[in-house]
Amino acid sequence: MTIADAVIDMMNETKEATSNLRTFTPADLETLYSSAYHLYNQGSYVKASDLFMQLTLSNPYEETYWRGLASTYQMQSLWNEALHAWSLCAILKENDPLPHYHAAECLYSQQEIEDALKALSLARLHCKEDDESTLLPKIQLLQELCSR
Numbered sequence: 001m002t003i004a005d006a007v008i009d010m011m012n013e014t015k016e017a018t019s020n021l022r023t024f025t026p027a028d029l030e031t032l033y034s035s036a037y038h039l040y041n042q043g044s045y046v047k048a049s050d051l052f053m054q055l056t057l058s059n060p061y062e063e064t065y066w067r068g069l070a071s072t073y074q075m076q077s078l079w080n081e082a083l084h085a086w087s088l089c090a091i092l093k094e095n096d097p098l099p100h101y102h103a104a105e106c107l108y109s110q111q112e113i114e115d116a117l118k119a120l121s122l123a124r125l126h127c128k129e130d131d132e133s134t135l136l137p138k139i140q141l142l143q144e145l146c147s148r
Helices: 003-017 026-041 045-058 063-075 079-092 098-109 113-126 135-146
Strands: none
Touching: 003 079, 026 045, 026 063, 045 063, 063 079, 063 098, 079 098, 098 113, 098 135, 113 135
């Protein structure tokens, strides 16, 4: 069984285990997401993470919910929690370089330099031409920091 298969199994189990929780309409989910996003932008990361967690429990296959949760954890310096959420983002949106880049930031913050460099390599691998002006310079800078 691959890691991706294990994560998908875990997400299915989570969905099954939470099936008796309140279900939200699409309008409810949109309102929750908007509130979580607003709280994040206001710097209320703990409150935002509570809402993003509720969103991921409501729909564990929605990558944007995991991205919000990962971001709130990262802003709280909850590196392991952020890494788990970024991993789910990478699985749900396979060719996106951003989860790998942000995972590298978390790993660098934990002084796990070798793993940070691996994540940066994956981020670079998934970069597209339109990422060159924004993400590639950030990847290069973090690689330089890791090499010091």
